Amino acid sequence: MSEKKSTQDWQALQQQYWNAWSDATRQAVGQAPAPATPWHEGLEQWSRMFADSGKQNETADRLMAGAKNYVALMHSMLGTASGKNVEAGPSQAWTDALREGFNLPGADAALLNNPVAAMLRGFSGQGVQGFEQLSANLAPFFAQARQEGMSWLQAPAFGYAREHQEHYQKMLAAFAEYQEALKHYNALILKSSERSFAIFEDKLAERAEPGRQIDSLRALYDLWVDAAEQAYAEVAVSDEFRKVYGDVVNAQTRVRSQIQQEVERIGTDLGMPTRTELNSVHKRLHELRREFRNADAVAEIKALRGEVQALKQALLRQDRPEPSVHKPTVAPKTRVASTRKVAPARKHVAAVVQPRVASKHSGDTFNDAITAMGGSAVGEPTRNKQPGARKKVSAPARRGDA
């Protein structure tokens, strides 16, 4: 195809494209972009026309951000489809068109040939908290601080304003560290973008087989997305990325922390409540609640122990020989005391007590639990219990343990 013919085709396609786009816009919002508007400005115009999308504004914003990039991409690829750039070799031409398509006119130079970074930065919506957003929001403040000749911030601090000066120094240092960390992070994102095109070419080569060829712009874009995700994943699971990501998160957090401290200082000077004070209240409240809950549990355990003790004494009384048989009057007391000290007996008591908490079908009180488990076995004094009898008592409790 001659260069002249190719250019004519391309212009004709562009004109058709523009006319149809204008029609579509006119139908949707009642007006069309000005005829002489370059396509990328037309997109901006479009964004404004669709600015208010009611309750779905957030989604509409994201849709527009994605569509803007995709339309640019299609525009770039249409040129290749018309044969404008095929001299470089078919695959290379499409890759170049794709690469070029991501470079939106007027975009930051840092985003050149770096579509992944462009996507991370371009994602819109309320509350988006990417690394770039915080940096962009704070950059003017720190730039102004530098411009205003705050060179004293570099000097040793002394005198009345010593603390403030030191704090500002720390704040500036934190921001500088953050920007440095962000630079390393962005370098890795750029690496993943570059790698995406290499993987894309490999994937394209695989499509040379009959029946697997790409026949639409969308399919071509989707193939690049697969390549981009693969490239990003390679970078993102690396040890290098772990270090760089950790550094950028930590540096960003230090900047936030420094800003918070400054806001707190101002708040304190103005007699306003601060985050630290509120945290302190919340912490105390939380500790109180824990104490309360623990006290509740302790009280319940204490009550249970009381019940167990009372029960033991009742059992001992039942077990006590008739008055005609002479026994030392202190014996039961001694026996109870010794029973409590013998490990197996305690274990047994614990096993009996457990279902009261764990099992609700046994009833709501300890006595109900005992009854449900077979009063006769429980009725035997612990000190007289034979191994078989003990098993009989504790079996239901163990069911609960299993």
Added chain:
Amino acid sequence: MNPIRIDPQKALDEALRFNQKLAAGFKSLRALDEVNYGTTAKEEIYREDKLVLYRFKGANKPTAKTPMLITYALVNRPYMVDLQDDRSLVKNLLAQGEDVYLIDWGYPDQSDRYLTLDDYINGYIKRCVDVVAKRHEVEKINLLGICQGGAFSLCFASIYPEKIKNLITMVTPVDFHTPDNMLSNWTRGMDVDLFVDTLGNVPADLMNWCYLTLKPVRLLQQKYIGLVDILDDKTELENFLRMEKWIFDSPDQAGEAFRQFVKDFYQGNKLVNGGLKIGDKQVSLKKITMPVLNIFAEQDHLVPPSASRPLKQHVGTKDYTELVFKGGHIGIYVSGRAQREVPSAIHDWLGQR
């Protein structure tokens, strides 16, 4: 052979169609109201702080004798399990005869900043389990833990094995240090003390951003370009918006619980390495002796299968079953395949025990 065969006129038509759909679609978007979610009827059973325990009501009475409690993650809203009428794990479980309860954690605010994993696991979950068990007059209930809620369920089942009859984990991370776990790789370089001390609660927007950047091109751009294809289909558009709402409708994370989760699970990998304590209670997966059904998704980018699979070698039970689902972390609840396969698999497995 040239790998690309794009006809210029077809390419132009494709571009025009895209623009026309986009323009018309904005009209549809404007006309749409807020989307609703959670269609299955439910009743509130128990409430504590911001937590609400619900019991779902099916069309018929449950036939299962043991109730099932779903413990969802803290990082998203639990209505994903009952997103809409034709995409509802809960509805399908009810249809199978299960008696389903769900913990809704609510939206923590700064007053919840000092909630710890001890509060969540030994406190909230334990009390919910007790409430459900008491209502049904049973000693043990079935516990279904999802994602982070699955990790919590593992801890709970290890500490209180006497309270759990069967344990089901869905897309649950167990080994946090497998090489393909992107999220884990990122958190391991983080100074989480500085992070929580500075932020207090971790803002939902920050969490969302982190999740989106796991697959930035797909989730920040390709998804919205795909949306253009369905802009003229009201039902599909509402489905998309419902999902979109769920993705971005996230609670902030209680600071102390987040700190501990990142330190002990993501950084320390203590579920696998040992040494995990929740409050004053030691967690050991070996103490999980009840039957376990571990369900995970083959294409899960948040919890890769490699993170879920190791459960088998660490639990104490001999009755361990795995279900590998062909789909992703979200698809396991909402895809058509999920509706057909997951609830019946859970029900059948429970029925055999």
